[in-house]
Amino acid sequence: xxxxxxxxxxxxxxxxxxxxxxxxxxxxxxxxxxxxxxxxxxxxxxxxxxxxxxxxxxxxxxxxxxxxxxxxxxxxxxxxxxxxxxxxxxxxxxxxxxxxxxxxxxxxxxxxxxxxxxxxxxxxxxxxxxxxxxxxxxxxxxxxxxxxxxxxxxxxxxxxxxxxxxxxxxxxxxxxxxxxxxxxxxxxxxxxxxxxxxxxxxxxxxxxxxxxxxxxxxxxxxxxxxxxxxxxxxxxxxxxxxxxxxxxxxxxxxxxxxxxxxxxxxxxxxxxxxxxxxxxxxxxxxx
Amino acid sequence: xxxxxxxxxxxxxxxxxxxxxxxxxxxxxxxxxxxxxxxxxxxxxxxxxxxxxxxxxxxxxxxxxxxxxxxxxxxxxxxxxxxxxxxxxxxxxxxxxxxxxxxxxxxxxxxxxxxxxxxxxxxxxxxxxxxxxxxxxxxxxxxxxxxxxxxxxxxxxxxxxxxxxxxxxxxxxxxxxxxxxxxxxxxxxxxxxxxxxxxxxxxxxxxxxxxxxxxxx
Numbered sequence: 001x002x003x004x005x006x007x008x009x010x011x012x013x014x015x016x017x018x019x020x021x022x023x024x025x026x027x028x029x030x031x032x033x034x035x036x037x038x039x040x041x042x043x044x045x046x047x048x049x050x051x052x053x054x055x056x057x058x059x060x061x062x063x064x065x066x067x068x069x070x071x072x073x074x075x076x077x078x079x080x081x082x083x084x085x086x087x088x089x090x091x092x093x094x095x096x097x098x099x100x101x102x103x104x105x106x107x108x109x110x111x112x113x114x115x116x117x118x119x120x121x122x123x124x125x126x127x128x129x130x131x132x133x134x135x136x137x138x139x140x141x142x143x144x145x146x147x148x149x150x151x152x153x154x155x156x157x158x159x160x161x162x163x164x165x166x167x168x169x170x171x172x173x174x175x176x177x178x179x180x181x182x183x184x185x186x187x188x189x190x191x192x193x194x195x196x197x198x199x200x201x202x203x204x205x206x207x208x209x210x211x212x213x214x215x216x217x218x219x220x221x222x223x224x225x226x227x228x229x230x231x232x233x234x235x236x237x238x239x240x241x242x243x244x245x246x247x248x249x250x251x252x253x254x255x256x257x258x259x260x261x262x263x264x265x266x267x268x269x270x271x272x273x274x275x276x277x278x279x280x281x282x283x284x285x286x287x
Numbered sequence: 288x289x290x291x292x293x294x295x296x297x298x299x300x301x302x303x304x305x306x307x308x309x310x311x312x313x314x315x316x317x318x319x320x321x322x323x324x325x326x327x328x329x330x331x332x333x334x335x336x337x338x339x340x341x342x343x344x345x346x347x348x349x350x351x352x353x354x355x356x357x358x359x360x361x362x363x364x365x366x367x368x369x370x371x372x373x374x375x376x377x378x379x380x381x382x383x384x385x386x387x388x389x390x391x392x393x394x395x396x397x398x399x400x401x402x403x404x405x406x407x408x409x410x411x412x413x414x415x416x417x418x419x420x421x422x423x424x425x426x427x428x429x430x431x432x433x434x435x436x437x438x439x440x441x442x443x444x445x446x447x448x449x450x451x452x453x454x455x456x457x458x459x460x461x462x463x464x465x466x467x468x469x470x471x472x473x474x475x476x477x478x479x480x481x482x483x484x485x486x487x488x489x490x491x492x493x494x495x496x497x498x499x500x501x502x503x504x
Contacts, residue, residue, distance in 0.1 A: 056407055090410075093410065093412070093413045100407070102404050104404035106405065106408070106409075106423055106427075108427050108430070108501075118414060122412065122413040122418075167412075170413065
C-alpha cells in the first residue's frame with residue numbers, strides 16, 4: 001500500500017504570534033492507525049501544532065495534508081496562495097477530531113445532545129441514527145447512564161470521556177488529543193487514558209500531546225520530542241526514553257525523575273558515546 | 288392632596304386606552320430593537336472590519352444622543368428632506384433604534400463572555416461560524432444577558448412616555464389630558480403611575496421565569 005498517502009503529512013510548518021516564532025519548520029508524517037505522542041516543555045509549540053493541523057490556528061507557511069488532501073491554504077506557491085473556502089475547511093475539520101484540555105463541552109446541552117449535535121447539524125445524519133450511535137459511544141467510554149445529564153453535573157474525567165465520544169461521533173479519520181488529562185484530578189486521569197488505550201487498540205490514528213510519560217511509553221508507536229518550535233528528536237518509545245540522542249531530550253526527561261521512577265532510571269542512565277551538544281533534528285521516517 | 292376616588296375611577300378607562308398604546312409601542316420597539324441589537328451585536332464581533340466599524344458607529348451615535356432629540360429629528364427634521372413618517376412610525380423607529388443600540392452592546396458582551404473554547408470546539412467539529420453562533424454561542428449568551436435585556440425592556444417601556452411630545456395618545460398623554468379635563472392632578476397621575484407599574488412589573492416576573500427555565504446546570 002505504498003501508494004496510499006499517510007493519514008497526516010506536515011511539511012515545513014511555520015507559525016508566528018506577532019514577532020514570536022512558535023513553530024519553526026515542522027515535518028511530520030503519521031501513518032494510518034499510528035499513535036504518535038508529542039512531548040516537550042510548555043511553550044515548545046505542541047498545542048499550536050495540533051491547532052494548525054485542523055487550521056483552527058492558521059499557520060504562516062508550509063503544508064498540511066489530511067489523508068492526502070491539503071488543508072488551509074490552496075493555490076499556487078507562496079504569495080499567490082489563498083485561504084481555502086470555509087466550506088472545504090469545515091468539511092476537513094469534520095474529519096479530524098480534537099479533544100481539548102478544558103473539555104469544552106456545550107454546557108447548555110445534555111450529554112446526548114452534545115454527541116448528536118455535529119452529526120445531525122454538520123453531517124446531516126438522521127437524528128434516530130445519530131442517537132443510536134451516540135448511545136453506543138457512551139457505552140464504549142463507560143458512561144451509558146449519563147446520556148441525560150448536563151456536563152456541569154459530571155466529574156472532570158467523565159466530561160473528558162464525553163468530549164472524546166463527541167469527537168468519535170463524527171467518525172474522524174484522525175484524532176488529536178491536546179493535554180487531555182492536564183486539567184484533571186490525579187485520580188481521574190486513569191479512566192481517560194483507559195479510553196484512549198482502547199481507541200488505539202481499535203486502530204484509530206491518534207496524535208497525543210501529553211505530559212503522561214508512562215502513557216507515552218505504553219501506548220505510543222512513536223514519540224516526538226519538541227522544543228523551541230522544532231522537532232528535536234523522534235523515535236519508538238523504547239529508543240526515545242532509553243537512549244535519547246539529544247541533550248535537550250535528556251534534560252527534559254530528567255525533569256520527570258521525581259514523578260516517574262522508570263523515567264528516572266531511563267533518563268538519567270549515562271548515555272554512551274554521545275556528543276556533548278544537542279544534535280540537529282533527526283527526521284526519522286515513520287515506522 | 289387632591290385625590291378623589293371618583294375622579295380616579297372615571298379617568299381610568301381613558302388611561303387604560305393610553306396604556307394599550309404604550310404597550311403596543313413598547314412591544315413593537317422591543318421586537319425591532321432586539322433584531323437591531325442582535326444584528327448589531329453579531330456585527331460588533333464579526334471578523335469583517337466594515338461591519339465592526341458600522342455597528343460601532345451606530346452604537347456611539349445613538350447612545351450619545353438623547354432619545355427626545357432623535358424623536359424630534361425624525362418627526363420634524365426628516366420632512367424637510369421629503370421623508371414624512373406617521374407619528375406611530377416615528378415613535379417605534381426612534382424607540383427601537385435607541386433600544387437596539389443598547390441591546391447591541393448587551394449582545395456583544397454576552398457573546399464575548401462565552402469561553403473561546405466553545406467556538407473552537409464547535410468549529411473543530413466542522414460547524415460553520417454561523418451554525419456555531421446559532422446553536423452553541425447565542426443560546427448560552429442569551430441566558431447570560433437575560434437580566435440586562437430585562438432592564439432594557441423596562442427602560443423602553445418608560446421611554447415611551449417621551450412620545451407624547453409628537454402627538455401620540457400614550458399613557459402619559461392620557462394622564463395629562465385627564466388632569467386638564469378634570470382639573471385634578473393627583474388622581475389621574477396615581478392611575479398613570481399604577482398602569483406603568485402594571486406594564487413593567489410583569490417584565491421582572493418574566494425575567495425570573497426565563498432565567499429559571501434556561502439556567503445552565
